[in-house]
Each structure stands twice: as C-alpha cells, then as structure tokens.
Amino acid sequence: MFTGIVTALGTVTSVARTGDTRLTIACPFDPAKIAIGASIACSGVCLTVVERGGQAGDAWFAVDVSDETISKTAPQQWSDGATVNLEPALKLGDELGGHIVTGHVDAVGRVAVREERGGSLHIEIDAPAAIAAYIATKGSITVDGVSLTVNALEDLADGSARFSLNIIPHTAQVTTLGTLQQGSAVNLEIDVLARYLKRMNDLRAT
Known part of the structure; x- marks a missing residue:
C-alpha cells in the first residue's frame, strides 16, 4: 500500500531480459533499508525488490517486470535512462499524506x-x-x-x-x-x- 507521495526520483540504468524484464534503478535511498522482497512503487507500478546494493545516497535496486505489466503501463518508463517516481511501501504508523494507493495501474x-x-x-x-x-x-x-x-x-x-x-x-x-x-x-x-x-x-x- 502507498500514499502517492513520491519520496525520490530514480533512473533506470539497465534493462535485461531474464524471462521477465529485469530493471536496475539507481536511487538516493540507503540500501541497508531496502529489504529483498520489499515493494516499491515505480511511477505508480508496485514492484518487488529482488536485488539491491550501493551505499547510502547512491544506491540501486533491481526489479522483475512481467510482460503483462509492461503491456498495461506507459512504455517509456521501461527504457534505459528513464526517470521514474519512487515511493517505498507505507509502514504502519506512517503519515497518510496523499490518498490510499495500491500500485496497480488501471x-x-x-x-x-x-x-x-x-x-x-x-x-x-x-x-x-x-x-x-x-x-x-x-x-x-x-x-x-x-x-x-x-x-x-x-x-x-x-x-x-x-x-x-x-x-x-x-x-x-x-x-x-x-x-x-x-x-x-x-x-x-x-x-x-x-x-x-x-x-x-x-x-x-x-
């Protein structure tokens, strides 16, 4: 669950076919606080972190994107060099600054x-x-x-x-x-x- 309040901008630095499409996204997060399996909304699409690394302020994480997701979303965000809006999943007790957002594009x-x-x-x-x-x-x-x-x-x-x-x-x-x-x-x-x-x-x- 998300709020629609973007916390950072990320940049797609790698796009690779691994069955699904694997994106690597550079971001200013602390990788120690990005859990494998965590959800991050990427320009409104809820995706699961499968890898992460780097250092605080200069981190990266990787996500796998299915062909179904790519077919139902704006195409430009799945390209190398694209800029995406990032929001980590809402934690219990966090401020609900926007509105309830699921990360499922309609x-x-x-x-x-x-x-x-x-x-x-x-x-x-x-x-x-x-x-x-x-x-x-x-x-x-x-x-x-x-x-x-x-x-x-x-x-x-x-x-x-x-x-x-x-x-x-x-x-x-x-x-x-x-x-x-x-x-x-x-x-x-x-x-x-x-x-x-x-x-x-x-x-x-x-």
Whole structure:
C-alpha cells in the first residue's frame, strides 16, 4: 500500500531480459533499508525488490517486470535512462499524506494539454472509457504514482473523459510530472473508494 507521495526520483540504468524484464534503478535511498522482497512503487507500478546494493545516497535496486505489466503501463518508463517516481511501501504508523494507493495501474492516459498558468503547470489528460466513470471532480487520482486532485472533468462523446490537474512548482520539480509534454503516456490509478462504489452501483442496477 502507498500514499502517492513520491519520496525520490530514480533512473533506470539497465534493462535485461531474464524471462521477465529485469530493471536496475539507481536511487538516493540507503540500501541497508531496502529489504529483498520489499515493494516499491515505480511511477505508480508496485514492484518487488529482488536485488539491491550501493551505499547510502547512491544506491540501486533491481526489479522483475512481467510482460503483462509492461503491456498495461506507459512504455517509456521501461527504457534505459528513464526517470521514474519512487515511493517505498507505507509502514504502519506512517503519515497518510496523499490518498490510499495500491500500485496497480488501471489504465494508460495521454496528456492532451500542457500549459503554464500563474506559475503552476496546467495539465489535461485523456482517460479511456474503461475508467471514465471512476473519475470525479475534486476526487483523487494517481498519475505516474503521484497523488493528485482532479480540478475539472469533461465527458467526451466516445465515452472517454478528459480531466485537468494543477501541478504546483514543488511537485513539478520533485517528480517526473514537470517533464510531461503533450502526447506523453501516463499511468493512471483510480481512487480505490471509487472502484468499490462503482461496483456496488453496478450490482444494484442488475
């Protein structure tokens, strides 16, 4: 379980096929505090640490990524040199600064609009029809592992939805969101509460 509050940026330094795809990610963590088998969200994808090393402030860890995961997530994060948002799993007693995030990507969205507005970054993202009903104005959504609030929502004719976000300068600087451009693919995870409410409403309708 995660909160969507990114604690560091990592860099993919190696991509290798080992049956699955093994990524090595450089990070500023302390390797002594990274347990083998621990979960780390990498741009919103919950992955399991299988190796780690380095030293405090200059560490690395390795994860195995299945073909299924790669097929259902934004492709650019699985390439050598990619920058990814990192968040270790939530520990009991930690502050819940964002919202409850599972690290399971529901869909890939695409940036439709990127504009500077009043010092902040205005982003509009097109979400596929499969998750459109789960997105609500002032509700929470996770974009590339970052917990954000939906500012506005527009339902489109094909059943998809376009939602807008305001990214403050701090968030733009300490996550990958500041580098997004029109056309960029992003990992989306809907609010877990919305998921259950939608399921209950569907059952009532049958």
